[in-house]
Amino acid sequence: MCARRVRRIEAVSGAAARQWAREEAERQQKKFEVLARKKSDVAALPVFEADAESPAMLDQIYLRSAHLEKVEADVREWEKKEAKASEAQLKSRAAEIAKELATIHAAKGKVVAEVKDADAKLLQAVGDALKPKIKGPIFLLGVSNGRVALLAVVPKDLSSKFQANKLIQEVAPIVGGKGGGRPENAQGSGTDIGKIDLALAEAERLITATQL
Known part of the structure; x- marks a missing residue:
């Protein structure tokens, strides 16, 4: 007053x-x-x-x-x-995860993986850090606080034949959720953590079919 x-x-x-x-x-x-x-x-x-x-x-x-x-x-x-300290910590953790995933998946030209204990914010940070390292599509899944987070990233030069938002729309219902976004970047979420393996398998199938 x-x-x-x-x-x-x-x-x-x-x-x-x-x-x-x-x-x-x-x-x-x-x-x-x-x-x-x-x-x-x-x-x-x-x-x-x-x-x-x-x-x-x-x-x-x-x-x-x-x-x-x-x-x-x-x-x-x-x-x-x-907030600044938290953001810096998030980026540091994301960079470490992205480095590990790139080492494992770079030769495949794509990434389909689960990120342990990851929410949507961490997945997006990992996806952003992975983009310069991976030439093909990226699909990440994480579980945090009983919810499933999904992220799809597709390089712009591939988005004419394969869209991140469509990938999320196909996979999200498997975990009892939905999502959307842009052809180059999309997010989704769900609540059925018992079906994350099925979601990863479907993402792998869809990406592989497009790359054939």
Whole structure:
């Protein structure tokens, strides 16, 4: 709450101001708890004395408001740093997986593989890292939190005869899902983790048939 709003409240009668201050203190406490759940080591919110005189209560509200603004800014900055660190970690892991897959599959000119403990975001990062290393289609599957993630990547020069989105549309129903995207890049998902081997086999069959 800004200082201008506090000054307006000061003109309100004492009883109304005290009631408003108590309600505002509750709102501030809830907001602080949300911020503290995001970053546990934030500085504690100044105490609100509910039995203080009206001017003192309003001063407390203003002090708490200024404190919350600082905490909120600190949490935003921390979240940005965490997001950057997480993105860097994701890219590093994806690069390692892509290197391993390229070593195994480069001679085949295609990749059909499961990536362990991978969600859609990791699969896409792996696919992006694999594209410069593999000349043909790429199909990746991962399971995370009980869901199946699918990714298909097709080089642009091959997309006239083989499309990533069509591959996903063919394979996703096998794992009880659906998907789509562009001819060069498509994603899908499903919930039937018991059929991932069938999905991989079908992707292999479709890609091989196109390459014949």
